[in-house]
Amino acid sequence: MNMIINHSSMQPVYEQIVCQIKGKIIKGELIEETLLPSVRTLAKEIKVSALTVKKAYDQLEAEGFVITVHGKGSYVASANQAQLLEEKKKEVETEFEQAIRKARSCGMEDSEIRALFEIVLEDS
Amino acid sequence: MQTMIRLDNVVKQYDKFRLDCSLQVPEGRVTGLIGRNGAGKSTAFKTMLGLIEIEGGTVKVFGKAAKNLTAKDREQIGVVLADSGFSGYLRIKDLMPVLDTLYTDFSREQFMAGCERMELPINKKIREFSTGMKRKLQILAALSHNARLLILDEPTAGLDVVARDELLNLLREYMETEGRSILISSHISSDLEGICDDVYLIENGRMLLHEDTDVLLNEYGLLKVTFEQFAMLDQRYLLRKKKESFGYSCLTNKRQFYQDNFPSVVIERGDIDKVILMLTTSGE
Numbered sequence: 001m002n003m004i005i006n007h008s009s010m011q012p013v014y015e016q017i018v019c020q021i022k023g024k025i026i027k028g029e030l031i032e033e034t035l036l037p038s039v040r041t042l043a044k045e046i047k048v049s050a051l052t053v054k055k056a057y058d059q060l061e062a063e064g065f066v067i068t069v070h071g072k073g074s075y076v077a078s079a080n081q082a083q084l085l086e087e088k089k090k091e092v093e094t095e096f097e098q099a100i101r102k103a104r105s106c107g108m109e110d111s112e113i114r115a116l117f118e119i120v121l122e123d124s
Numbered sequence: 125m126q127t128m129i130r131l132d133n134v135v136k137q138y139d140k141f142r143l144d145c146s147l148q149v150p151e152g153r154v155t156g157l158i159g160r161n162g163a164g165k166s167t168a169f170k171t172m173l174g175l176i177e178i179e180g181g182t183v184k185v186f187g188k189a190a191k192n193l194t195a196k197d198r199e200q201i202g203v204v205l206a207d208s209g210f211s212g213y214l215r216i217k218d219l220m221p222v223l224d225t226l227y228t229d230f231s232r233e234q235f236m237a238g239c240e241r242m243e244l245p246i247n248k249k250i251r252e253f254s255t256g257m258k259r260k261l262q263i264l265a266a267l268s269h270n271a272r273l274l275i276l277d278e279p280t281a282g283l284d285v286v287a288r289d290e291l292l293n294l295l296r297e298y299m300e301t302e303g304r305s306i307l308i309s310s311h312i313s314s315d316l317e318g319i320c321d322d323v324y325l326i327e328n329g330r331m332l333l334h335e336d337t338d339v340l341l342n343e344y345g346l347l348k349v350t351f352e353q354f355a356m357l358d359q360r361y362l363l364r365k366k367k368e369s370f371g372y373s374c375l376t377n378k379r380q381f382y383q384d385n386f387p388s389v390v391i392e393r394g395d396i397d398k399v400i401l402m403l404t405t406s407g408e
Contacts, residue, residue: 010393012338012341012342013338013341013342014338014342038300040296040299040300041300043296043299044293044296044297044299044300047292047296047318047319048318048338049154049318049319049320049321049336049337049338050152050154050299050321051153051321051322051336051337051338052321052337052338055338
């Protein structure tokens with residue numbers, strides 16, 4: 001796997017691993033059902049402790065990008081496209097909530113908010 | 125999943141030194157043992173190998189008391205100690221049949237391949253080897269008989285950076301097979317940071333710290349502050365402080381907290397050397 005780890009960075013190594021693998025999955029460089037390198041093999045390649053790689057794989061699994069099958073290894077999760085979409089939609093929902101809270105806190109009425117939304121939607 | 129090595133409140137009393145510590149190495153782990161010279165690392169190793177009697181606690185290897193290990197059990201352990209070695213009169217060529225007889229699972233091919241890779245001459249007497257070459261030979265021998273456990277006391281001492289890198293790669297490859305563990309001590313912290321899953325810090329015969337390596341590298345940090353800055357610092361997460369010419373250097377295990385709340389303060393990433401320096405020397 002082409003992975004470059006910056007050991008001098010303030011960003012924890014396991015985070016770098018998570019980001020890079022996630023990036024490859026989203027870009028389609030790692031397609032579903034691809035078997036990721038074993039924890040120890042990747043640890044050897046990038047010269048970090050196996051536990052660090054395991055933490056990264058565990059986090060990827062918790063976020064739904066990877067599925068670990070005991071005895072076989074970790075696979076890129078199928079239907080991750082749908083999951084990614086779900087995630088993106090949730091993020092949009094959260095951002096809408098934040099914008100609405102802000103609007104209300106400065107005294108905007110719901111009708112004002114709706115009108116503003118329509119204008120922005122039209123213009124974008 | 126077996127615990128490969130287990131020291132439970134092991135006590136060994138010498139004239140002026142007392143070992144009193146616990147540690148565990150589970151299967152599939154690479155554990156580092158760090159500490160100053162004379163802190164008790166070698167003594168701890170000797171208890172694990174049944175080389176010395178203990179006065180308290182229990183030492184178990186592969187689940188058995190260390191002194192009850194059979195010859196077959198010992199074949200499962202690859203050892204490199206500071207003062208161990210092979211007879212200088214032998215050549216590698218002579219050593220091979222000895223290792224072959226000693227170990228049921230000795231692999232000539234693997235050993236020879238290793239010697240070639242490390243550029244060790246098989247027809248030269250071992251006493252003519254440089255320190256580095258002797259070290260490499262010890263390690264290759266330890267790796268050549270399919271041991272389940274490696275106990276290595278400063279295996280990279282005296283080796284140049286290229287040789288150290290090669291050796292660590294050998295150890296990483298060794299770990300690619302399931303069911304193995306390594307306990308390794310070293311003064312060269314960067315070596316350990318690239319392979320150990322966790323480290324134990326021993327000082328004066330006692331364990332001062334046990335932490336996952338990536339936690340040490342990601343969550344520990346060294347704050348460098350003036351006396352004035354120190355006065356307004358939240359001291360809750362400072363493990364130790366040391367007086368410096370500029371003020372204080374402080375070890376924390378919550379680097380992110382200080383990065384978030386005191387952004388103007390200089391904070392360096394944690395590493396094994398900083399932890400050793402801060403926790404084992406007197407504070408002020």
